[in-house]
Amino acid sequence: MPVKDRAQLDYAHLPFAYLKTDANVRYTWRAGAWDGGVETDSETLPLHMAATALHYGQAVFEGLKAYEARDGRVLCFRVAENAKRMIRSAEMLLMQAPPVELFCSAVVRAVRANQRFIPPYGSGASLYIRPLLIGSGPRIGVGPADEYLFLVLVTPVGPYFKQGFAPTRLVVEEEIDRAAPLGVGSAKAAGNYAAGMRGTVKAKRAGYGEALYLDAREHKYVDELGAANFFGITRDRAYVTPDSPSVLASVTNMSLRTLAARLGYRVELRPVAAQELRDFVEAGACGTAAVITPIESVTMRGATTVYLKDGRPGPCCTELYRALTAVQLGEAPDDDGWTEEIAL
Ligand code: PLP
Ligand code: COI
Numbered sequence: 001m002p003v004k005d006r007a008q009l010d011y012a013h014l015p016f017a018y019l020k021t022d023a024n025v026r027y028t029w030r031a032g033a034w035d036g037g038v039e040t041d042s043e044t045l046p047l048h049m050a051a052t053a054l055h056y057g058q059a060v061f062e063g064l065k066a067y068e069a070r071d072g073r074v075l076c077f078r079v080a081e082n083a084k085r086m087i088r089s090a091e092m093l094l095m096q097a098p099p100v101e102l103f104c105s106a107v108v109r110a111v112r113a114n115q116r117f118i119p120p121y122g123s124g125a126s127l128y129i130r131p132l133l134i135g136s137g138p139r140i141g142v143g144p145a146d147e148y149l150f151l152v153l154v155t156p157v158g159p160y161f162k163q164g165f166a167p168t169r170l171v172v173e174e175e176i177d178r179a180a181p182l183g184v185g186s187a188k189a190a191g192n193y194a195a196g197m198r199g200t201v202k203a204k205r206a207g208y209g210e211a212l213y214l215d216a217r218e219h220k221y222v223d224e225l226g227a228a229n230f231f232g233i234t235r236d237r238a239y240v241t242p243d244s245p246s247v248l249a250s251v252t253n254m255s256l257r258t259l260a261a262r263l264g265y266r267v268e269l270r271p272v273a274a275q276e277l278r279d280f281v282e283a284g285a286c287g288t289a290a291v292i293t294p295i296e297s298v299t300m301r302g303a304t305t306v307y308l309k310d311g312r313p314g315p316c317c318t319e320l321y322r323a324l325t326a327v328q329l330g331e332a333p334d335d336d337g338w339t340e341e342i343a344l
Contacts, residue, residue, distance in 0.1 A: 002072035003344065007116045007156075011123035014158035016289060021154055023113040025106050028136070029096045029148040037106065039113055045149070050138035052145040058135030059190035060089035063288045064251075065126040066111050066154075066342060068118050069330035074111065075339040076129070077288075077328050079104050081251045086133060088249075089187035094144040095135060102150075103131065108342050110152040115344050117156045121329070128157040128289070160227065160289035165321060167296030167308045168209030168285070170225065172274065173199040174301075177216035178223065178246070185223070185246030192248075196226040210285070212298060214274055215244055222272040228287035229253040230272075230295075232280035233316040238266040240280070252286045252324070255338065259323045265316075278305050282314040292321040 009019075020043060027037040052058040062082040067075050083103035090097035098106065107129055111118070119125035131152045135145030159165070176199045179185020179192055199211035212230060215221040222242050224230050229250040231241040239260040241253055257267045277283075283295040294317040297306040308314055313321070326332035330339060 003068060003074070003115050003118050003120075005116050006118070006120065009117075009119075009156065011119040011125045011156065014119070014125045014156055016128075016157045016160045017155075019117075019155050021114040021117045021156075023110070024151055024153040025110045025113070027098065027102065027106065027150045029098075029150070034098060034102055034150070037109070039109065045151075047136060048138045050140055052135030052137065052139050052143075053190075056135070056139070056142055057189070057191040058093055058095050058145055060086060060093060060095065060133050060188050061190060062086050062129075062131040062188060064107070064129045065288055065328070066118060066129060067126050067329050068121045070121050071330070072121075073330060074115070074118055074342045074344060075328065075330050076107065076111070076342055078251050078255065078338050079107055079340055081254070082131070085188060085249065085251070086131060089189060090133060092184050092187040093189060095133060096148045097133060098150045106150065106152045107131065110154050111342050112344060114154045117154065119156050125156055125158050127154050129154050157289075159291070160287075160293070165292070165294070165313060167294045167311060167313060169207075169296045170210055170212045170285075170298045171203045171206060171208040172277075172298060172300035173203065173211040173213055174219055176202070176211075176213075178213040178226065180216045181245045183246065186248060188248055193226070200226045208299070215271075216246060220273060222274055222277065223247050225285050225290075228285040228290040228293065231256065231284050231286060232272065232276065233265075233282040233284075233314075234279065235281050236266075237264065237316075238268050239320075240268045240270070240272055240276075242272045243269045244271065250287055252288055252291070255327075256286055256292070256320055256324060258336065259327075260320060263319060263323060274300060280305075280307065282307050282316045284317045284320070292317055292324065
């Protein structure tokens, strides 16, 4: 069934920002079990002032998107992978995670309840889905909560980086670490984003689109951006992306590695020395919000490597972007069963 009574918005020019929709869904874990959840139009939470999320950072989240396909179907990309990652994140912060089935059904419920905000096919916008898990139980001594809130909100969004599929400039951040190798950088923990804010703001003030972080142990290897993974393309057609314990395991990157291999790239998941940044012929930022954002240049210690001279995305980023979005929008055969139709 196609989307009915779509909300009248300027979908082609939506920012990546929160916009109130009709409902969010909320589940509570208490006394060893998840409840059946409720749908509400409230945008606020009745939260205990001593909740562990507020004091001790027990907060993890996810991000995924639903798209309208050309034939009107609504498709969601690799939902179960996000569910599994939330479980991994929760384990690292000693939190209670929703099981995969609960996570997936909550996503469907939230999308259905807000179907009039699903952007139309071809608008370049999508419905961003933000599952959030927080320790809601009170604790003053440091320790895990005994009550958790799992919430899914959705909001229609445009591209994360201002220009969409247009190149952005990065600066390597060497004075601020985002995540430690034995810390929780591989979790989608709220605190990691707080840790990255200084770097991002500093980069933006200096006229760049984002900061590129290095590994915190040696400051020798590339980690990732504040809100996306990094990949580089070599002269001899290798897709190279950092293997690092402090990088978030991106569902987009994982999918791109599969697609790149199919397109004939050699795929290398390995430590990437910052020195190698000079050698790539193209580079990109990838993630749910970023999709693929081609990297125009990377500046490190005042030296800039320019990947794209005419301000246009390079052929490899373009090819990979097309391959990925074709599957997400249901325009290419979904051989791997990555998309899930949400029946409205
Ligand atoms: N790295 C960080 C720090 C992110 O916030 C994101 C966004 O989710 C990604 C990478 C990309 O991950 P995914 O492709 O699963 O969205
Ligand atoms: C995503 O790509 O879903 C993210 O989580 C990035 C976000 C922090 C804006």
